[in-house]
Amino acid sequence: REQTEAHKVEQRVREKENGDVHPVRRFAEHPAERVEEHGDREQTEQNGRGFGGKETPQRLGKNNELQHGEEKERHEQQLHVLPGGLVDGTERRDERIASGPLVHEMQQRTDRAGEREADQLPTQQPFLHKDTSVYLLCPLYGFRRHFIPRDTKTARPSLTRRAKTAILIMVICRAAVPDKEREASAELADDFGMDEQMSPLAGRQNIEFTNRQLVSLILPMLAEQLLGITVGLADSLMVATVGDASISAVSLVDSVSALMIYIFSAMATGGAAVAGQYIGQRQKEDACHAGQQLIALLAVVSVFFVALLYLFRAQVLTVMFGHIEPDVMAATNTYYLYVMASIPGIALYNGGAALWRTMGRSDISLKVSLLMNGINVAGNAILIFGFGMDVAGVAIPTLVSRTVAAAVILGMLFNDKLTLHLSNVRAFRLDMRLMKNIFYIGVPSGVENGMFHLGRLVLFSLISTFGTAAMVANAIGNTIANFNCFSGSAINLGLAAVVSQCVGAGEFDQARAYMKKIVKWTYGIMAVVNLGIMALLPFIMRVYNVSPEAEKLAVTVSLVHGISSIFLWIPAFTIPSFLRAAGDAQFTMLASMTTMWLVRVLLAYVLGRYLGYGVVGVWFAHAILDWLVRGAVFILRYRSGKWESMGIKT
DSSP: OHHHHHHHHHHHHHHHHHTTOOHHHHTTSSHHHHHHHHHHHHHHHHHTOSGGGOOOOGGGHHHHHHHHHHHHHHHHHHTTEETTEEOOTTTSGGGOOOOIIIIITTSOOOOTTSOSOOOOOOSSOTTOOTTOGGGGGHHHHTOHHHHSOTTOOSSSOOOOHHHHHHHHHHHHHGGGSOGGGGHHHHHHHHHTTOOTTTSTTTSOOOOOOOHHHHHHHHHHHHHHHHHHHHHHHHHHHHHTTTOHHHHHHHHHHHHHHHHHHHHHHHHHHHHHHHHHHHHHTTOHHHHHHHHHHHHHHHHHHHHHHHHHHHHTHHHHHHHHHOSOOHHHHHHHHHHHHHHHHTHHHHHHHHHHHHHHHHTTOHHHHHHHHHHHHHHHHHHHHIIIIISOOOTHHHHHHHHHHHHHHHHHHHHTTOOTTSSSOOOOGGGOOOOHHHHHHHHHHHHHHHHHHHHHHHHHHHHHHHHGGGOHHHHHHHHHHHHHHHHHHHHHHHHHHHHHHHHHHHHHTTOHHHHHHHHHHHHHHHHHHHHHHHHHHHHTHHHHHHHHTOOHHHHHHHHHHHHHHHHHHHHTHIIIIIHHHHHHHTTOHHHHHHHHHHHIIIIIIHHHHIIIIISSOHHHHHHHIIIIIHHHHHHHHHHHHHHHTGGGGOSOOO
């Protein structure tokens, strides 16, 4: 009987479709009368069952009345159902449209005991309107008892767990229909009480990085860091052939330029983390604009600081370096003139490299770094050994190489096919919303790195009071320390790119998972590198060929720093890198500055000067006590989970 009735309904709908009348609108002309008519017909057929077509005895009348009432109630509920939305029965009752042929005949019809089976009406109905994507969910309407309570009287049923599952399927099905056809699905989600933030895919995006992707991201950065250290050593060896005055000039000016580079490098990494969070949020346009704002910020700020350094050059050289011999001052002025002009170039290069790393293309920054360092080394060799130039032969290649690197890496970003790309410079407009987010992460990172380098200068001035052997041991220790930590610093750059996207997508558990995985890799790599360096210390000391006292002190500080790098460096520096990428840059800045001045600097003076441990006491306070306290503070911050609420605000 039910199949016959379904066939009749289907035939009636097909006839109406041939007359260009939508079946839902046709059945909505007189909804109340049609419910009564259908209910009366259902009761008549049920009363005529059995006994040769005669009416059933009067003792079954109550059951029939209950069944008729149930069917009528079901049809009254269906009056509120529209394909693509729900109508409020109290405020829009005049607009009620019955969709009985669509919903009722496909809905699972059960009696009060739950013994009647569901209708077997085929899922693919000829009366499904092609412009309504919500019909993809028509089979879900049949399971009313699963996600719409039977006692529902209003047009907005309570949202149960199964209802959320149904809406999730609806959102997935939206991808199969054009944009114009997705409005019905959006209306259905809205009427179920799910706004955009409650949608399963609205605030959380799936961000996944395979091991191969992580390795391809980290390996080029390891090579780039190692290349920079190695080229720096080769550069120092060539400078050593120029003369003592040139060596002193390069050492003095580089201490100032390194401070600027530390600041702009941290700002670039922090600003790229903002772009990474926008990528995680699937806001490509904001991500591109954030990258453009970052490059503009680095350009303006670097030029501003360079102008100040040129304007107050005499004061900078006098205050920082005190009394300098005339020949050293002349060489310092020459080197200062060229190298300070290269700071905007290296700042823009760092900004472009950070954007490429955020896109997972760290190989691009490696190739440009090869070009930059190749120009620098070749230029030094040509100008020093070919043309016999002094300190200018060292400074000019530095300026040219950094400027070329900035031009190349930024020029490659003018590609609309890239996730992060630069657009027409003339069309650039300052966006205070994006700039505020960049300041929120980038500026604290730059200040933290700047204060860190300033603390190193303070400790260097302290060590200079311990004698020549201590200064030589400190110089050797600093050179070896660069190799101790280069792998961890490179991995931290990759970690920032990964974590920023996970946090932007709201995938905090994935961020923790990648953090654990990368930390394990870092421990392994740091252990191999530092154990190898400690094994090579006797050979390294023979290369330097210093006095026995300086050699003994250099070996001691190198062992202290190497062992601490294996066990304490990762909590002290990898975890804050994670926190900065997550947006918790202000806390890391305050914590780092506090521990540096109260632990590193203060205890270095206590151990080195007042307790008489000299340079070894300074390195013990720096590499063990400071890192130990930093690590404990950042571990507690990481476990607190407060960084989850520190992401950029859209």
